Amino acid sequence: MDLLDAACPSRDVFVDLADKWALLMLMSLRERGTQRYSELQRSVGGISRKMLAQTLRTLERDGIVSRTVNPDATPPLVLYALTPLGAEVAEETRVLCTWTHDRAAQVYAARAAYDRRADAQA
């Protein structure tokens, strides 16, 4: 019922989503649509192959991302896409991305002010 309760079953669903790589992957898949493994790595800047694989696995297990393999193709073709459930979350997380983008300058200003106060103290 309440995500604030560590024992709440929804909590560990939340934990899978409340993660920078997961959120950025949802963003990429929403914006650019179906992508292969290596495309995703290039599109989600800074992600390592390890975290890419790990996060994709988690989201696949959660029914948020689908993984389709075409074994006949050479080189091997593996496509990742949002499931209908995943498209829903991706849509919900969009506002957070937009807000971040719009208010980043204000956050930077706040940081500068905070650091000035801290320096003055020292």
Added chain:
Amino acid sequence: MDLLDAACPSRDVFVDLADKWALLMLMSLRERGTQRYSELQRSVGGISRKMLAQTLRTLERDGIVSRTVNPDATPPLVLYALTPLGAEVAEETRVLCTWTHDRAAQVYAARAAYDRRADAQA
């Protein structure tokens, strides 16, 4: 401009927010309003004192949370609250919490199905 770019300045603002403890703290402060340090620790289930202090510091520096000290009081009284900027983000992140709560059962079902397939394979 683009959060997917690791070099984008908004990216590290995003990183501060795309974190389970940060999101849960915003949630708690939005739902329950101003709280003292120890109240927050009790309300955000499972958080350690260390992560509580660290996350609060980050959010305070970002201008999302305000910290007010009353040194005359005994025991010392320190109050944490959302700033206007913080109230905005907290509102944006609400949809994610709601979605998680509403769809958790579906995610659990997806996990069960995934694990069954994996077991069958093995």
Added chain:
DNA sequence: TACATCAGGTCTCTAAAAGAGACCATGCCT
């Protein structure tokens, strides 16, 4: 009077997680 308790943190130590980079088999293009 002595002891435990609360406040808001910090400090240290350990355990878990993230990041870097090598490695793999296969097949393409030059």
Added chain:
DNA sequence: AGGCATGGTCTCTTTTAGAGACCTGATGTA
């Protein structure tokens, strides 16, 4: 033949998170 791309995994190192002791000062409890 050599180099690159595919989708990953494996190992090693560094970073991060978590557990728990400790601190100062006042207040309540026996």
